[in-house]
Amino acid sequence: MINPVSTNISQNKSDLSQIFEPISLELSVLDKKLIENLSSSNAVLNNITRYIIESGGKRLRPAVTFLIAKALNKGFLPQDHFQVGIALEMIHTATLIHDDVIDEAETRRGNRTLHKIWNDKVAIAAGDYLLAKALARLASINNNLVIDLFARIMGEICEGEIEQDAQYYNFINLDQYIEKSARKTAKLFVAGAESSAILTSGADNLTIKAAREYAFNFGIAFQIVDDILNFTSNAEEFGKPVGIDLLNGILTAPVIFALEEYEEKQDFVLKNLIQNKFKTESDFNLALDLVLNSGGIEKSKQLAINYAEIAKNSLSYFDDNPYKSSLLNLVSFILERKF
């Protein structure tokens, strides 16, 4: 008899839909429920929410939540866990909408941003509407620990946003970068995964810890890869201009490693260019080349792999099943993703 776990692991890890196969039904219901829950008597708002939901995304956050839920509940996805997934996607979408207003972004995932089609007012209010609707989903779960966890993590995410604002062109160290990535990305994965474990009857503290650590380390690895892709990927595929973070003074892993490397050689060109906030386009292009020609990208990849390994190891506390396999494969998938 073939062991379903090893079969699953041997599948092509780069195929996300294959990884999500054990929750494919739940993910298709998720999209329907998102539209249903966001429906309003206001036609404009309905257009907006439909636009948001249909412009997609990979639904990574609910997917991780659902996989953990099914891994811990013998392949069953309880209603409360499903609600966590909906809330999570709403909150994630709200933060994207508010971020786009803040960044004056023109496009997101290849589509025009909400505040460009409508306006800033509508975009800010639509983000708040999504937060209110997420709150309604969380309320329906009726579990104080879960609401408290979400409240705490949402607070930390906002703190991170404000901290970021004070850090433009600042030479942060690796610890500060990880802290920032936690708030920007990992913590929302944690909110879903930890809630999923909390809501599983009989789940002990070590199970909850395992879910939290998987999500945290997965989220950090995901963010590091995102920051690498901002330097290495094709702008069209990635949906953001190459090096845009650096241009905006947001220093990520590849730059932090590059700076370290050059400073060891007493080479302060990159540092000076950043300090001077790229006075010209050629200043910026030179800085970009310096990052790409350093070991920064490679070291960042290794850093992502380290976090990915911790994420995988966290799951050793879970029983083997196809959902755990998917969680493991998902880690490999995000390490190899190209956009």
Next chain:
Amino acid sequence: MINPVSTNISQNKSDLSQIFEPISLELSVLDKKLIENLSSSNAVLNNITRYIIESGGKRLRPAVTFLIAKALNKGFLPQDHFQVGIALEMIHTATLIHDDVIDEAETRRGNRTLHKIWNDKVAIAAGDYLLAKALARLASINNNLVIDLFARIMGEICEGEIEQDAQYYNFINLDQYIEKSARKTAKLFVAGAESSAILTSGADNLTIKAAREYAFNFGIAFQIVDDILNFTSNAEEFGKPVGIDLLNGILTAPVIFALEEYEEKQDFVLKNLIQNKFKTESDFNLALDLVLNSGGIEKSKQLAINYAEIAKNSLSYFDDNPYKSSLLNLVSFILERKF
């Protein structure tokens, strides 16, 4: 022996601190707790929240919540009701901050707006931070009905914001105006008052209904007075330029009544000026004069009085006590307020 209720009613109703005397201790604790609950390891965020809380406001929303709580709990303010008050003020403040970003407002209550001192990014994130912190307060209450009520009402407020965006320079009727005022103002009062009754052990459905109807009608009256003051008050005291709503195409009670009156006389000057969105400053000044010289202001006052009366009558279901007296006096106070 002097009856404390009638003594209270005979006091000068225009003195808000006198009306709030039975909850003065709770209101001063509220300010401390607001700062405490919003404190962050981030220095910028601490400055922001301190700035927000210290630039004040009348704390009307928590005050109504506290008065209802004490009226129903024999003069005692339970911890859960206090948390509702904190959450309410945080949500109200968040909506003001987001509104100021949207409206590009320079000042609020005579102080420079957050997004002007810092920037839009920080202001949007600070608003979201307040919403997250409000959620934490609501979570601490651990009552599903309350969280659900807040979620629903926050959703309606956002729907209202988006609806407003489609209504600039639109000739809305009085029903639409009341609906808009409900979402803009009255519903948040309802969230606090209704929660206050829900959280009172032994409060029956009629008590909950009474609290809701007081808050709703009080909120509508409050908004109508606000809309009148936008035409009649001194810009400096009121903190907004005279007629700014009309200039922005937001049609409120005085304009709706004025339009009705002129149309009956087959006079379409005001209507045409609005339809043409005030091409010149003299267009706008003429429109302003037409509103002020109509019966619009007087009819709006009467409308506010009608809602105020319903608010007062709603409380007939409450036992007489100093807190009920304050709730009644508060209605009179907002009718007479000058800014």
